[in-house]
Amino acid sequence: MALAEDGKQIEANALLATTKPGIPILVKGLPDRSVDYLIIQDGPQIAEYAISPICTHLGCTVEWDLEKNHFICPCHGSQYDSQGRVVRGPAKRSLPLITVVVKQNQIRLVDRKPAVDPR
Known part of the structure; x- marks a missing residue:
């Protein structure tokens, strides 16, 4: 649950x-x-x-950033939209x-x- x-x-x-x-x-x-x-x-x-929330680049844990309206990876800066699609690399695959x-x-x-x- x-x-x-x-x-x-x-x-x-x-x-x-x-x-x-x-x-x-x-x-x-x-x-x-x-x-x-x-x-x-x-x-x-x-x-x-x-x-x-596992980044597809190297496995770090991403967090939702309300201000930027994206999931942000603290390790290498990958960003994902609210559906987990990559909007900025280095990640190449969606969450x-x-x-x-x-x-x-x-x-x-x-x-x-x-x-x-x-x-």
Whole structure:
């Protein structure tokens, strides 16, 4: 299940009531990774994918920069848009995606690529 930074479970309805589309939301939810980013789409609705913050250049952890509206890699300066697509190298590939399932007001992260990459 998707958890907030404080470790509390995130309910889909509450999240959608307090977020804006286009701003990735930091969540915990997979045991082998510390964090991932949920994507809120117009509607609002939770996208069927989340972004793993592992830079495709050398594996550093990127962070969302609200001012620049990009994910920024602190190691070598790669930048990615709100969907994880490269906008500035040295990275050449988009950030990895994982599957998101919303069911009974619960958000679950599934450690596999979505069937279709929406980018």
